[in-house]
Every structure is written in structure tokens, then in C-alpha cells.
Amino acid sequence: MSLIRNPILPGFNPDPSIVRVGADFYIATSTFEWFPGVQIHHSRDLIHWRLAGRPLVRPAQLDMRGDPDSCGVWAPDLTHAHGRFWLVYTDVKRYGTTTVDGATGVSLRDFRNYLVTCETVDGEWSDPVFLNASGFDPALFHDDDGRTWLVNMLWDHRPGHGRFAGIVVQEYDHATGALVGEPRNIFPGTDRGFTEAPHLYKRDGWYHLLVAEGGTGWNHAAVMARSRNLFGPYEVHPDGAVLTAGGRREGALTRAGHADIVHLEDGTPWMAYLCGRPVGDSERCTLGRETAIQPMAWGADGWLRTVAGDAVPDPAPQSPLPPAPWDEAGWDGGFDGPDLPAPLQWLRSPYPERLLSLTERPGFLRLHGRDTVGSLFEQALVARRQTDFAYRAETRVEFEPRDFQAAAGLICYYNSTKFHYLHLSRDGDARVLQRMTASPESGAVEMVVLGELPAGPIELAVEVNGVTLRFFWRADGGEWQAAGEPLDASILSDEATLPGLPNFTGTFVGMACQDMSGRGTPADFAWFRYAGRG
Known part of the structure; x- marks a missing residue:
């Protein structure tokens, strides 16, 4: 047995x-x-x-x-x-x-x-x-x-x-x-x-x-x-x-x-x-x-x-039953087909065509900038479940924000009051890397600018090891660099909460894009890879 x-x-x-x-x-x-x-x-x-x-x-x-x-x-x-x-x-x-x-x-x-x-x-x-x-x-x-x-x-x-x-x-x-x-x-x-x-x-x-x-x-x-x-x-x-x-x-x-x-x-x-x-x-x-x-x-x-x-x-x-494993290949992290890969889901809306496309630019997942990351209505946020206490996730994004109201990047998300978000945006004439955290312990959403970014595609990564979460970034083909200090991964849980709110879900990691100007500026993601480490 x-x-x-x-x-x-x-x-x-x-x-x-x-x-x-x-x-x-x-x-x-x-x-x-x-x-x-x-x-x-x-x-x-x-x-x-x-x-x-x-x-x-x-x-x-x-x-x-x-x-x-x-x-x-x-x-x-x-x-x-x-x-x-x-x-x-x-x-x-x-x-x-x-x-x-x-x-x-x-x-x-x-x-x-x-x-x-x-x-x-x-x-x-x-x-x-x-x-x-x-x-x-x-x-x-x-x-x-x-x-x-x-x-x-x-x-x-x-x-x-x-x-x-x-x-x-x-x-x-x-x-x-x-x-x-x-x-x-x-x-x-x-x-x-x-x-x-x-x-x-x-x-x-x-x-x-x-x-x-x-x-x-x-x-x-x-x-x-x-x-x-x-x-x-x-x-x-x-x-x-x-x-x-x-x-x-x-x-x-x-x-x-x-x-x-x-x-x-x-x-x-x-x-x-x-x-x-x-x-x-x-x-x-x-x-x-x-x-x-x-x-x-x-x-x-x-x-x-x-x-x-x-x-x-x-x-x-x-x-008590004989083993019957499934002969199915796992998703390799690419976006080569017309349909969203099975591990991924999005939030609330029954109209995914307003949020994402895998055909407008074949080989990429295109997210159209929609509401803020705290919206209860129309978020362009596509993610998979965290299924391991330790993991690394990576993505590659091409994104040219026109102003500070547009953002796109890699997010670790529980709900609108609990998330860590590493993203590209614009500050004046510079494209910048920013990190946003919503914490139920402070009750606030905090954002820090981590620095200016070079032109071209940017790769983003997150490593979670138990209660510790760290973001990384690199220019296409460059060396990985830490994106700020380690963060508390445990706030992304049922038990960390603002008073009176329901908490019945779990942590997701994935890709997001916002454009609060209403222009719908798109971000193109070449791949998204998740590797569990225990």
C-alpha cells in the first residue's frame, strides 16, 4: 500500500x-x-x-x-x-x-x-x-x-x-x-x-x-x-x-x-x-x-x-487502492497557447477579455491596465496558489508606463488589505522600480521607490522561505539584485487581519497591471515560473 x-x-x-x-x-x-x-x-x-x-x-x-x-x-x-x-x-x-x-x-x-x-x-x-x-x-x-x-x-x-x-x-x-x-x-x-x-x-x-x-x-x-x-x-x-x-x-x-x-x-x-x-x-x-x-x-x-x-x-x-498517477505534463511557464494555463486564475470578473489576452501578442500574456490593486471590481491580476512554504517565482515583463498612474509587476497577494507588490512605474521622465505593501498590522499601504530602471525588458523574482519574503530584479541578461529589504510573508495569511474582515482564502503569487488614468496601458509577460522548495 x-x-x-x-x-x-x-x-x-x-x-x-x-x-x-x-x-x-x-x-x-x-x-x-x-x-x-x-x-x-x-x-x-x-x-x-x-x-x-x-x-x-x-x-x-x-x-x-x-x-x-x-x-x-x-x-x-x-x-x-x-x-x-x-x-x-x-x-x-x-x-x-x-x-x-x-x-x-x-x-x-x-x-x-x-x-x-x-x-x-x-x-x-x-x-x-x-x-x-x-x-x-x-x-x-x-x-x-x-x-x-x-x-x-x-x-x-x-x-x-x-x-x-x-x-x-x-x-x-x-x-x-x-x-x-x-x-x-x-x-x-x-x-x-x-x-x-x-x-x-x-x-x-x-x-x-x-x-x-x-x-x-x-x-x-x-x-x-x-x-x-x-x-x-x-x-x-x-x-x-x-x-x-x-x-x-x-x-x-x-x-x-x-x-x-x-x-x-x-x-x-x-x-x-x-x-x-x-x-x-x-x-x-x-x-x-x-x-x-x-x-x-x-x-x-x-x-x-x-x-x-x-x-x-x-x-x-x-x-487501499493501487497507484494511479496521472500522465500529464506540467505547465512550463510559457504562454504559447490561446488559453490561460490551468494553474492561473484572476479576480471576480466574468469578462477576462477586458483584463488579459494571449492572442494580441502571441507568446505573451498581455494584461491591460485596469483598477488599483485594491479594487473589488476589475483587476488585471493573474496568479497561482502558493502551495509550498518555500518557493521561488520569476517573470519577465515588457512595460512602458506613460506616467505614475500605470504600474505592472510581480505580486504576492492574499487580498486587497494584504499584499507585497514589486512593480514598474514612472516618476517624471524615469521608469522606476517600486515596492508596495499592504499590511493588516499597520492598516496602511506603503510604497517605496527602489531606483531607476534601464530600458528594455525587466525580470522580477520573489523568494519565500517560511515567514521571510525577498524580491529581486535584473535587466534582461544581467545579474540579479535585491529589491529592498526582506519582508514578512506571514501577513499573507488568515490569521493576520484587520478587525471585522473575513479571511478565508490563501496566498497567491502572480502578475498584475494597473492604469488608474483609464488608458488601459498594457504589460506583456513573457513567462511566469514557480518552483516549490519545500
């Missing part, structure tokens, strides 16, 4: 939903404000995973312009029934926490829940069906009598009420493609609080409800309850959490929770779940929330537990 190295989906890949179809396993994860929406990975041995597709690619399916940081697509749920794949997801349009004299006040949030379907994971998914907006984390349960039910957490904005107001269920009518009947609250949650991420399963006449509780930080946990009746009452698992890191802030896998269950062909249960890994000796997870998986066991009492019975995440379980 071969060992599974957890996390199986490193870097920003949270909120896994797993399904098996024959010998094939598929996991869908959240993408939040990154476009296209939802990542679906595919495996045949639980060890080797490849990106099979991002289904939400059209404006009719997803338009996140204006969505706040860490909003957009939350917690997709992927199932297979009636000969089709079913994907439900939330597009969060407003986070909306307010405080009055230090106390939490009314928290109005906008959650739009949708359903799309397709016969194949990598096919063209349907236009969305609007389901409801009562809360987030929607999931479908296909009962053995042919009926389908939508479950989601209920949001209660009223002061004095618990915002996480329980789990509701409502029937989905296949004939009309709409929800029918009234929603029923089937589970209030436990004292851990923050009850969310519901999934329903049926086994031996029992309805098993799996939820996440404790918040998405160190006390995150997967909790189960069961009932003989779909609508309850549900009794809570006698052991408490089924899987949790128990508040630990160190170790191989922390922040474990938000899970889903799949059964192998022999009936063995496995759990895919969210986890985090602090960088170095810090308590910050720069890779964001990742996906892990491990075997579980149904006990003689009918309850699900970890194999060891300790509810602890396993960093290296054994796969």
Missing part, C-alpha cells in the same frame, strides 16, 4: 465536497473571489489528484464584481445522481458584520444559493437555478426514495439571536426545478456553535447529519448527529467531535473540520476535510485552508469514528 501525503490538495483549497462515481473520485473546493468559480479535482487512488475543471465560467453562472474579499463562492457541494453531476454553491455578495460600542449588532448578509448540473465534470455546466438566500453552505441530499432535499445553515441577523441558527431542509422538485414546501429547521447545533457545512447521508435506516462547528480557526471540528426521521429529532454523536485538531496551533494538520464522507466500492468510509498548517514556528497559515483525507470506520454502535477512535487528523494514512 502507498501512503497518502496530507494535505492532498495543498494551498488554498478549502471546504471539500467529495463524491465517488465508479472508480473515480472528485473533490470540489471553494474559490471565493477567484474566477472561474469552484475547483474540481479528480483521482483514482486518493493519492494523485489533477484539476479536472472549474465549472463556473460564464457571466450567467457567476459575476463577482463588487463582492468583498473572502466572499464570492463559498462551500460548493458536489453530488452525482440520476445520471448527472449536481453542484450547489453560494455567491456571497455582502459580509456585513457591524458593531455598536464594541458589541456585535445587526449583521445583514447576502447569500445567493444556486444549482448547476452537467453529465460530466469537465463538460459545459448548465445555467444556474436560484434556490434560496436564507443562509450559506447549501448541499443536496438524494434520498433512496428518489426525492432530493436541499440542506443549508440558517442565518439569523436579529440582535439577541444566534446568527448560526441551525440547519434547515427543504425539498427540491425535479419537475419544476425549484424548492417546494416550507423549510424545516432540523438541527440547532451543539454548544460548540458556528454550526454550518451540513451534509446528509443515509445508512441502515439512519439519517446521519455531518456539520462543521467551532468556527474555521483553531477550534474547528466535524460533528455528527443522527435520526430515524429526516426531520429529526437528531441525537448528537456520543464522543462529541468526529474529527478535530482540538485547538492545537502547531503540528502537521490543524484547524480540521468542514468535512464530507465518501465510501469506497467495498463500503469503507473516508472523510475529506479542511485543515491548515502554520508556517514555521508562527501561528499563521500562509497556504490558507487546505484539503486532507483519511479513512474512517463505522462502529458496532452505528456511529462513525476515525480508525484510531481518537478524532485526530492523520497526516499520512495508507491508500
Whole structure:
């Protein structure tokens, strides 16, 4: 047997939903404000995973312009029934926490829940069906009598009420493609609080409800309850959490929770779940929330537990399946085709043609200067996930800014309040190299001019080693030079934040271009290379 190295989906890949179809396993994860929406990975041995597709690619399916940081697509749920794949997801349009004299006040949030379907994971998914907006984390349960039910957490904005107001269920009518009947609250949650991420399963006449509780930080946990009746009452698992890191802030896998269950062909249960890994000796997870998986066991009492019975995440379980690696060549960093390479994504907009082109200058990625790097609407920022605690990334850019309002370069980005950005711009008659940092610790965006640049293409690089980040630059064919002092890489994490803001994503590294004059001055990138170092 071969060992599974957890996390199986490193870097920003949270909120896994797993399904098996024959010998094939598929996991869908959240993408939040990154476009296209939802990542679906595919495996045949639980060890080797490849990106099979991002289904939400059209404006009719997803338009996140204006969505706040860490909003957009939350917690997709992927199932297979009636000969089709079913994907439900939330597009969060407003986070909306307010405080009055230090106390939490009314928290109005906008959650739009949708359903799309397709016969194949990598096919063209349907236009969305609007389901409801009562809360987030929607999931479908296909009962053995042919009926389908939508479950989601209920949001209660009223002061004095618990915002996480329980789990509701409502029937989905296949004939009309709409929800029918009234929603029923089937589970209030436990004292851990923050009850969310519901999934329903049926086994031996029992309805098993799996939820996440404790918040998405160190006390995150997967909790189960069961009932003989779909609508309850549900009794809570006698052991408490089924899987949790128990508040630990160190170790191989922390922040474990938000899970889903799949059964192998022999009936063995496995759990895919969210986890985090602090960088170095810090308590910050720069890779964001990742996906892990491990075997579980149904006990003689009918309850699900970890194999060891300790509810602890396993960093290296054994796969019971024969190895099935994918025979696929990785991206070499070039821009030789008409389509954006699979590792790369952009922010919010369903209209990439306004942001980028791979055909206007063949062999280059052209970014058109758009909004500022803090914009929630139209950013020309194309990047990939940081998947290693240590890495080096490089790019080569050709860019002739007309004035100080235009900039282009290499960026390490978490969100609009947390980034390090090395870029070319103009100061008077000189083309200059600048560095901009947005830090949640200072609450400010700081910019320094590092010096004038020679004419011609410029290569930019970044090296990250744990909590340390360093930028470099060189003229085409010249020697690498340090671009300023070392910087703090750990601010690019969930845990470093301004008060009251959601932080649910992870660090990206890539290319960006702005032109605040509105002229759309383009920057041409010849390549982008990323090499992990552990």
C-alpha cells in the first residue's frame, strides 16, 4: 500500500465536497473571489489528484464584481445522481458584520444559493437555478426514495439571536426545478456553535447529519448527529467531535473540520476535510485552508469514528487502492497557447477579455491596465496558489508606463488589505522600480521607490522561505539584485487581519497591471515560473 501525503490538495483549497462515481473520485473546493468559480479535482487512488475543471465560467453562472474579499463562492457541494453531476454553491455578495460600542449588532448578509448540473465534470455546466438566500453552505441530499432535499445553515441577523441558527431542509422538485414546501429547521447545533457545512447521508435506516462547528480557526471540528426521521429529532454523536485538531496551533494538520464522507466500492468510509498548517514556528497559515483525507470506520454502535477512535487528523494514512498517477505534463511557464494555463486564475470578473489576452501578442500574456490593486471590481491580476512554504517565482515583463498612474509587476497577494507588490512605474521622465505593501498590522499601504530602471525588458523574482519574503530584479541578461529589504510573508495569511474582515482564502503569487488614468496601458509577460522548495 502507498501512503497518502496530507494535505492532498495543498494551498488554498478549502471546504471539500467529495463524491465517488465508479472508480473515480472528485473533490470540489471553494474559490471565493477567484474566477472561474469552484475547483474540481479528480483521482483514482486518493493519492494523485489533477484539476479536472472549474465549472463556473460564464457571466450567467457567476459575476463577482463588487463582492468583498473572502466572499464570492463559498462551500460548493458536489453530488452525482440520476445520471448527472449536481453542484450547489453560494455567491456571497455582502459580509456585513457591524458593531455598536464594541458589541456585535445587526449583521445583514447576502447569500445567493444556486444549482448547476452537467453529465460530466469537465463538460459545459448548465445555467444556474436560484434556490434560496436564507443562509450559506447549501448541499443536496438524494434520498433512496428518489426525492432530493436541499440542506443549508440558517442565518439569523436579529440582535439577541444566534446568527448560526441551525440547519434547515427543504425539498427540491425535479419537475419544476425549484424548492417546494416550507423549510424545516432540523438541527440547532451543539454548544460548540458556528454550526454550518451540513451534509446528509443515509445508512441502515439512519439519517446521519455531518456539520462543521467551532468556527474555521483553531477550534474547528466535524460533528455528527443522527435520526430515524429526516426531520429529526437528531441525537448528537456520543464522543462529541468526529474529527478535530482540538485547538492545537502547531503540528502537521490543524484547524480540521468542514468535512464530507465518501465510501469506497467495498463500503469503507473516508472523510475529506479542511485543515491548515502554520508556517514555521508562527501561528499563521500562509497556504490558507487546505484539503486532507483519511479513512474512517463505522462502529458496532452505528456511529462513525476515525480508525484510531481518537478524532485526530492523520497526516499520512495508507491508500487501499493501487497507484494511479496521472500522465500529464506540467505547465512550463510559457504562454504559447490561446488559453490561460490551468494553474492561473484572476479576480471576480466574468469578462477576462477586458483584463488579459494571449492572442494580441502571441507568446505573451498581455494584461491591460485596469483598477488599483485594491479594487473589488476589475483587476488585471493573474496568479497561482502558493502551495509550498518555500518557493521561488520569476517573470519577465515588457512595460512602458506613460506616467505614475500605470504600474505592472510581480505580486504576492492574499487580498486587497494584504499584499507585497514589486512593480514598474514612472516618476517624471524615469521608469522606476517600486515596492508596495499592504499590511493588516499597520492598516496602511506603503510604497517605496527602489531606483531607476534601464530600458528594455525587466525580470522580477520573489523568494519565500517560511515567514521571510525577498524580491529581486535584473535587466534582461544581467545579474540579479535585491529589491529592498526582506519582508514578512506571514501577513499573507488568515490569521493576520484587520478587525471585522473575513479571511478565508490563501496566498497567491502572480502578475498584475494597473492604469488608474483609464488608458488601459498594457504589460506583456513573457513567462511566469514557480518552483516549490519545500
